[in-house]
Amino acid sequence: MADGSNTPMNRRNILKTAGVAGIASIAGCLGGDDEDNGGPFYPHTIWGMYGSWEEAYVQGGEYYAEDHGFDFENNNSRGEEEEQISHIQNFAQQDADGILVGPVSETAPANQVEQAVSQDIPVIAANSDIDTPDLTMSVYIGNEPACEELGEEIVTYLESDGEAEGTVVNLQGDLGMAIGTEREQGFRNAVDEHDEIEILEISADFNREPAQEGLYSVLQSVDGEVDAIFAANGEMAAGAAGALDTYGMEPGEVFMACMDGSPTVVDLFDSEWLQRAFTQPTQYYLPIAMHYLEVARTEGEDALPDVGDEIDTDDLEITGEEHMGVDIWEGQDWAPATVQEQHDHPWFQTSGRLLTPDNYDESSNWGVIFGQDD
Template sequence: MSTHIPNLDVCIGETNQKYTKDLLRLARHKLTMRSTDRRSFIKVVGGTTIAGALAGCMGNEGGNGNGNGNGNGNGNGNGNASGNGNGNGNGNGDGNASGNGNGNGNGNGNASGNGNGNDTDNQTSNESGSGSGESRQIGISQHQAGGSWITAFFDSGTIYAESQGYQLETFIHEADAATQISQVRQMINQEYDGIVLVPYNESLNDVIVEAEEAGIPVFTANQDATTEAVKSFTAFGNENAGQICGEQMYEALTNQKPDVDTYRVLNVRGDFISSSNARTDGFLSVMESQDDVEIVNTIQTDWTQSDAQSKVQTWLNGNDTPHGVYSSNMTSGLGTFQALEDQGLAVPKGEDDHIVVTQLDGGPDVNPKILDGYIDAAVDQPVTFYIPLAIKQMEAYWENGDDAIPEIDSELTEDDYSFEPTEHQNGTLWSEPTWAPAQVVEKDGHPYVQTSGITLTEDNADEPYLWGNIWG
């Protein structure tokens, strides 16, 4: 996922690895370093090394001494490089740095770098980038790795970023907020162009503000932060998804068991975090509006399959069989199904003993159970669009600033953000705009791009555009 200049490490030397990124940015006219960074950089690396690396390592990227560097062309390192150990170094580099189009860029000019002494830098430049002349770096931090949902989340983002010529670096903190804060600070210090964040909790708010103050836009996806410093948040509507599961539950109960006076429903929820609360509240709002439905119990799990299986099985051993069961995420749903199966209660619909099952999330192990009639319905997330949508908004922000951020109380459609269908593993990414339409609402002082969800039934659970079938 990273892109490096060939032989750059050799040009700079192994002892100067921490300056590699700065030299890369200088060479590409990508970012202007802070003056303190430039002083340290020149002191350690030396003017000769800088000029030699720029001339010798940048085979296809040239820039002349006056600050004009046209992106895609043939670059010859024919400049004069002189580096003096001590003295005063003045670096006045006023000019326009453009990363546009095609052409020949020759590395001609005089490069002088004085290793020790006073460094005065008055470098001003206007940056623009189009085509392949500019490579931006985006970081994403997520609280866990592994599992099919997380894999789909990361991989689809990486595929889209690479298709646009960006570097997407992923950071995992394994449910440790302090580690995630450190990761974001690392991205700030290394001057990433943008951050897609899945914040672990509200303790990330301050470092998001730090990123904003450093001029680095932060877009959240899947989970949000409670600070207006977030440019926008992208995810489906958790409460609405819970409501749809409730509607699917009630419809299936009344159609399949019309002679029952009171439907007994078991609610299996996750931890008391915002997304879990919203999914539970949405489901319960539908159930509680029906006079013939009783929520017989709510079982709290940690959203893992093993915890749900153990707790649901314990409850089933000591209580009457429910008519319906709802689970608020994929893994707890699979654990619930396993508990039903262990008790001999997993029966496909159409049979008298069938227990109506609805849940949040499809997946490689969920979709086949829907097709076989064991799970009546699931509301799936358009997870393969989350990071790509965040990057689309980031691209617009790079071009036009805050004016390009989706407006609150507006609606986004597939015409606003389109994606090229891409073959991947067992299906086709982005062949159907399942995220659209999206309602843009206000949340914690910033826009929330609330995407649509996908209601899965036996009629569509085998579609090749579903993430659970692509990674299945």
């Protein structure tokens, strides 16, 4: 593995000028001033930029890298598997000290991860997983169990005399992406065993407009007879609120739950359109991953947590400077974490939080922190 003291500037110059196939795809970077900090080079490829969640996720990485002298840059795969594959190949060619991957899918980048690791470049996945035992580690909450908990909240709402029944609209994310399939599976785990619950599916690909248009059409077709809505992210929940409002319904008339804790979700709680949400420790994913890339680089992979370990703030504390006028690291909402085995590699499973009308506006929630200037 390359010494991180001098190489990032060389890599950066190559990245800007080389004609290597696929380099052009990196032009879609988000955020940061692309300044070389002179430290170890930890580039990141993200599945796509869809809204405030991804922006806060990337900002967390940018801030942590800035605070700790790491050379970080974000590259947008735009939901394209081949583009993400190209990113990882390019990172390895530039001799990155470690690679961060927010996977487009669980399987597509596996070969490139294996090749990078064979070159002694550790690779950590964030927000979801990659199906290869060679992955150094993954860091995420687990979309499936989180959405199963949301589905159970919907089931509880629909229960009468011990039996759940009613009509639920399922606003699906992009099922071609790992996070889309995981969230769908979690919701299905909770509701599929209840024969009296009718599921109406709308494919909205995590976007607000198709969610709003699709739900409005459904409301027209069923004369408004909808009891609950599950949305795989906050943008689709906002679209659902728009459709309900346009149709003439009042906030709270339909029970709605979504996977997200964004500023949009905070607004939906404020206006009482939303009753449940599940928030992730969004700004911590990339810092945790970078911390462990640095551990692997400086101490070796034997120093990484083992499967079965429980990690708390006594073991790891993500720290840094103030950003946006506040200490964004104050909450340490990722803790406690457990290290499990997934696809024969360690999975650093963080904590998360079910949001209700009683706790959604707490100052440690990332949607409150990153929505303060909205």
